[in-house]
Each structure stands twice: as structure tokens, then as C-alpha cells.
Amino acid sequence: MNYENILISIENGIAIITINRPKKLNALNKATIEELHVALKTLEGDAEVKVIIITGSGEKAFVAGADISEFAHFSEAEGGRLAAKGQELLFDLVENLGTPVIAAINGFALGGGLELAMACHFRVASDNARMGLPETSLGVIPGYGGTQRLAQLVGKGRAMEMIMTAGMIGTEKAFAFGLINHMVAQEELLPFCKKIATKITNNSPVAIAKAIQAVNAGFKEGIDGYKTEIKAFGECFGTEDFKEGTSAFLEKRKASFPGK
Structure with a gap:
């Protein structure tokens, strides 16, 4: 399949998926979610791929959220279907994929972007990363699993505060909360993730x-x-x-x- 919104490279059993919408800060639109679904299913079926790393293009954003323009005028029923389909196609798929998925958070991970990172099996962030769920500032709540996975990772109280304030946290606080496993300099992000991935490839x-x-x-x-x-x-x-x-x-x- 020819992808318009993502890039894929494979080397030494490690696949890197780069969400490539830099002008939109890699925001998740319908087409990108569908491309990620196809790519992940394809890579899971490739016996040569042992680990998958997901990151964003450029130095500003991992994924700066969902593409709000696609659903700003949705009805209640349409909103419910949007969340259900998105969770099924991408977020639940990532969480339950048999191939390990590492989120390499290289900048803003907001809304659907943080939800994607949280669906990954663990997370590494660059020191310039900023994370948050700003949905309540738009009159909505996280709909791609954010209310559930954030509480699992950082605890109920911290999740409540992050969701209610719609604020962002930096890498140090994210590390202290347990939201990310490691924080590294931006230039070290992918090399560090590849190093962990290589250790994983040595195992069954x-x-x-x-x-x-x-x-x-x-x-x-x-x-x-x-x-x-x-x-x-x-x-x-x-x-x-x-x-x-x-x-x-x-x-x-x-x-x-x-x-x-």
C-alpha cells in the first residue's frame, strides 16, 4: 500500500512508523488512522519485524491531537461512532498487538496523540516533549481511551486533574508520574528507542x-x-x-x- 500520511522504514527487525503531517503537527485525521491500522496489521504479520517504534515527523510534534475540523459539526450519534471506530481501528489494536510497540514522543503529544502514545506498550520522550489531554477545553472528553489509560498509568487523582485542567505537563513531570519510561535529549530519542528495541529482539x-x-x-x-x-x-x-x-x-x- 502507498501511504500518504506515514513513512515506514525497517532495519534489523525494527520497524519505524513516522506520522508525516508536519504542516498539521501530525494531527490524526481519518485517513491517518486508517493508514496506521493497515501498517500495523501488515507489520504484525511480518515475521522479520520484532519491534515497532511510532514517532512523529519534525522536531515539534509527536501528534498534536486529532484533526478537529473533521468532527466539529458531528451529532451525538456521529461522535459516538467516531470514538468507537477509532478505538477499534487503532488504539485498541496498538494495545493488543502481539508485536511490541514503543512510542518515541518527539514533541507535543496532545489529545489523540497522547492517547496513541498511551496505547503503545511503553513510552520514551524527548526533553522538549509536552503532553496533555485538552479535550475539556473544547467541550468534549478524551474519546480514544484517554480517560481509561491515563488513570491506569498515573493514577486516578492525577488523571482527573490533567483532564479537568486540560493542561500540559513536561517530560520531567511525565516521568515522575510514570506516564513515560524514559526521558532523553531529542537527538538521542530514536537511537535510545532502537537500543531498547534491539534488546527486545534478542528474546522470544x-x-x-x-x-x-x-x-x-x-x-x-x-x-x-x-x-x-x-x-x-x-x-x-x-x-x-x-x-x-x-x-x-x-x-x-x-x-x-x-x-x-
Whole structure:
């Protein structure tokens, strides 16, 4: 597929998706969400891709929000469908993807941009990044999972304050809150993310996918995360990766995981 709003590069098992709408500060419009959906599904199906990094083009923004012009005149029903479709196509997809997804936040991550970053499995931000959910200043609330994921990551009280004030926080506060895993200089952002990604590529893709499933289960209503973990743990024993990993350990050599 030829993409108009994103760029993709793949090297050494690491795919980098760059949201490329610099004149709009990489805002998420309908077309970009659909392109990201296709790209993520395609990369997940590529056995050579072990880790995905999502970032924004330029030095100003990761994603500065949703494209408000697309939905400013929506009705209640249209607004509900917008949130439901967006969550299904992109945000829930990212969270539950079997391939690890790292958000490399290179500037403003606001509204839908922060929601996209929070859907990723973890986040690294440059020292100039600013994060927030400004939706209440527009008379609406976060609709792409922001009310749920922000509270999970930073706690209910901090999430309430960030959403109610519609303000932005910097990288240091985001790190202190647990919203991001690491903060680095902007020029070090992608090299740092690639370094973490390389460590991930050394491990079993099958085990990592099951670990993502098990961790996520603990945050889903009506699902017992411990039972999910037990089931996934047992399933690992039937994989070629388990046989290779244990054999390599006993033979004191580096494992070469087939990803099966």
C-alpha cells in the first residue's frame, strides 16, 4: 500500500512508523488512522519485524491531537461512532498487538496523540516533549481511551486533574508520574528507542506476545489476569522458542529464536 500520511522504514527487525503531517503537527485525521491500522496489521504479520517504534515527523510534534475540523459539526450519534471506530481501528489494536510497540514522543503529544502514545506498550520522550489531554477545553472528553489509560498509568487523582485542567505537563513531570519510561535529549530519542528495541529482539517473539496478552488481561474488566498468565505460561511449553531458549541456556550459548 502507498501511504500518504506515514513513512515506514525497517532495519534489523525494527520497524519505524513516522506520522508525516508536519504542516498539521501530525494531527490524526481519518485517513491517518486508517493508514496506521493497515501498517500495523501488515507489520504484525511480518515475521522479520520484532519491534515497532511510532514517532512523529519534525522536531515539534509527536501528534498534536486529532484533526478537529473533521468532527466539529458531528451529532451525538456521529461522535459516538467516531470514538468507537477509532478505538477499534487503532488504539485498541496498538494495545493488543502481539508485536511490541514503543512510542518515541518527539514533541507535543496532545489529545489523540497522547492517547496513541498511551496505547503503545511503553513510552520514551524527548526533553522538549509536552503532553496533555485538552479535550475539556473544547467541550468534549478524551474519546480514544484517554480517560481509561491515563488513570491506569498515573493514577486516578492525577488523571482527573490533567483532564479537568486540560493542561500540559513536561517530560520531567511525565516521568515522575510514570506516564513515560524514559526521558532523553531529542537527538538521542530514536537511537535510545532502537537500543531498547534491539534488546527486545534478542528474546522470544512468541513469549513476548503472550506476555503482552497476560499483562493487558489484568486491566480488562471480567478477565482474570492470573488465569490468563497461567494459560499463556503453559502454552509457552509447546513452542519451538521454549525448546530453543531452554536448550541454549543449558548449552551455555545464545538462543536463536525461530519465533514459533
